[in-house]
Every structure is written in structure tokens, then in C-alpha cells.
Amino acid sequence: MRELYTPDDLTNWAACSQEAGAPLKLAVLGWPVAHSLSPVFQNAALARLGRPERYVRIETPPERLAETVTAMRAAGFTGANVTIPHKQAVLPLCDDADPLARRIGAANTLDFRSGRAAAFNTDAPAFARVIRDEFGMDLRDLRVLILGAGGGAGAAFAHQCAAESCERLVLVNRTPSKARDLAAALAPSFGGAKVDGPAARLCAREWRDDILREELETIDLIVNATPLGLRRTDPSPLHESLISPHHLVFDSVYGRGRTPLTEAARRAGARAIDGLPLLVEQGALAFEIWFDAEAPRAVMRDALKSAAAA
Ligand code: NAP
Secondary structure (H helix, E strand, O other), X not given: OOOEEOHHHHHHHHHHHHHHOOOEEEEEEEOOOOOOOHHHHHHHHHHHOOOOOEEEEEEOOHHHHHHHXXXXXXXXXXXXXXXXXXXXXXXXXXXXEOHHHHHHOOOOEEEOOOOOOEEEOOHXXXXXXXXXXXXXXXXXXXXXXXXXXXXXXXXXXXXXXXHOOOOEEEEEOOOHHHHHHHHHHHHXXXXXXXXXXXXXXXXXXXXXXXXXXXXXXXXXXXXXXXXXXXXXXXXXXXXXXXXXXXXXXXXXXXXXXXXXXXXXXXXXXXXXXXXXHHHHHHHHHHHHHHHOOOOOHHHHHHHXXXXXXX
């Protein structure tokens, strides 16, 4: 089956489905999106449930996102996932948004079944579940630092930390004003905590090694919500000298083998996981929205394992 589609293909989607020999009713939209493993495990889940639909990738440049959402709705898609860099931009393009997606200001799942585009965010609940399953810890007991707190995933993780009242939340972003805005939005969940100051329960800090070194002394969980690591040549978002053995490291990026951050964590003696468990869980929750049926998580995980081993 073809690996990659473009918005131009949506003008004659029936022909694409015919060529594929199956109704292409689900897709992931991103820019870039060729790396996405979502089709691998979503198609395995569809096959397990005996469903005829197929899930594909549509490489969608930012300037074509609006027409793509409109064309998918018109073409009778069941749903979609939305990934980098569209999670925030897609929200105002939707007819409806569930309260969580609206609060976070980002969506990763669209549901077209009613003929309207409804937006959901499954990254946030999936993040909490993955931290619990993989590290055996609840967010409420953790002091968390998020790198990339200006993007859709960073906002989802931060909102989940706030909803579960984590012990401490430090927001760091390349563009500092976005982390400051997010901290201001979350302040009510932290009892009106100060936004700046060394001992603040909630704060936005600049991305500088000396500041990170100071903050990381009182952090349990480090989260990478930047795309650093998606490309083979990317550096780790944190140098290993900033990571200590007591840290839990969660990299939302995934790839074949270790990511630059999980490799840096390994060298520093810290426990680390990459984004594959999150990929499965956010996808399973999306699947449950589209099909009102429990997602076959074990099948999804096995499909990913086989793809990673291939
Ligand atoms: P996004 O909305 O485009 O946000 C990207 C974030 O990363 C922004 O905060 C941005 O900072 C920052 N950033 C971008 N390039 C950077 C660089 N070179 N150095 C430092 N910071 C940089 O993207 P997203 O949807 O949140 O996704 C972010 C990453 O998380 C992607 O790699 C995505 O694959 C991954 N993710 C994985 C899963 C999963 O299931 N495993 C789920 C969600 C997300 P500025 O604000 O300064 O631009």
C-alpha cells in the first residue's frame, strides 16, 4: 500500500481508496509525517477487529491544514490524528472541541463521524497513564520539568500535571514567552503559585544550562516535548551532565533504537523511556473515540515491536 499521501490526493480520494483496495477512512496529518508509526499499529488494530477501514499518512504543510480538514470531512473520513506542528492550529478549524482540548488549546484527534469535525486531546490522559505504567509513579507525587512547553504536546502534558496537582512544575521553552503564558494559565491550579522564583511550585524558566542545572536538583521527572531527536543528526535536548541517576526521563520522541535523550539518560545512569508507549496509548484512546470499542492495545504494541525490529 502507498506510504504517503498529500492534500492534492484528497480531491480524488475515492480513486485512492480504490487503488488501495480498502476504504481509506483514517489518517495522521503532520509536517513532516513520513516518520509516523501510527499507521502500523492502527491498521493492526483495525484488522484485529475485522474492520475494513485503513489508516494512512497525509503530509500536510501548515498552509494547507484548513483545506485538508475540510476535504477530509467532505470525503467521509471517520477520523484523524494530528501531529507536529498542527496540534494548536487545528483547534480553531474544528466545528466542536471537547472541554479538555479547549482547555489545553491543542488537539491530536479528530472525529468526523457526525459530518462535523470534532476535536479531542488524548495526549494528556495517555501521558499520565504511561508515566504510571512505565515508572510506577503518579504525576501527583512528582516534580516535573517540561522542555518544549510552548507546543501542543508540552501544553497537554503540563495541563495533565496541573489536573493531577503534581508536586512541582517547571516549564521551559525555546521561546520563553510561551512558557510564561502557559504558567500564567495554569497558576490557578497551583493555588495562585508565583510564576517566577527559585522555590516556586509552578514556574517558567529560561532554557539556559545554568538555570536548568539549578532547577533539575529539585526535579524527579524530565519530559522532552520538543522534536529534538526526530532527526538522526539532532543533539539531545539536555546534555548528559545535567541528568542525574535519580531522574526519570520521558522523551516523547521515538525512533529506531535509542533517542539522543534516552541515550544521554542511559549514560547518566537514569531511567528513561522514549515516546513509543505514549504513541500506543494516545492512539488507543483515539481508536476508542472513533469506534466506541476497546482498543486492542496488546496487538498495537506487538505491531510496533515488529516494525521496530524490521
Ligand atoms: P509543536 O506543537 O510544533 O511544538 C514544538 C515544541 O518544540 C515547541 O515548544 C517548540 O518551541 C519546541 N521546539 C521546536 N524545535 C525546537 C528546537 N530545535 N529546539 C528547542 N525547542 C524546539 O509540536 P508537538 O505536536 O507539541 O510535538 C512535539 C514533539 O513531541 C514531536 O517530536 C512529536 O513527535 C512528539 N510527540 C510524540 C507523541 C507520541 O505519541 N510519542 C505525542 C505527542 C507529541 P517554540 O515554542 O520556541 O517554537
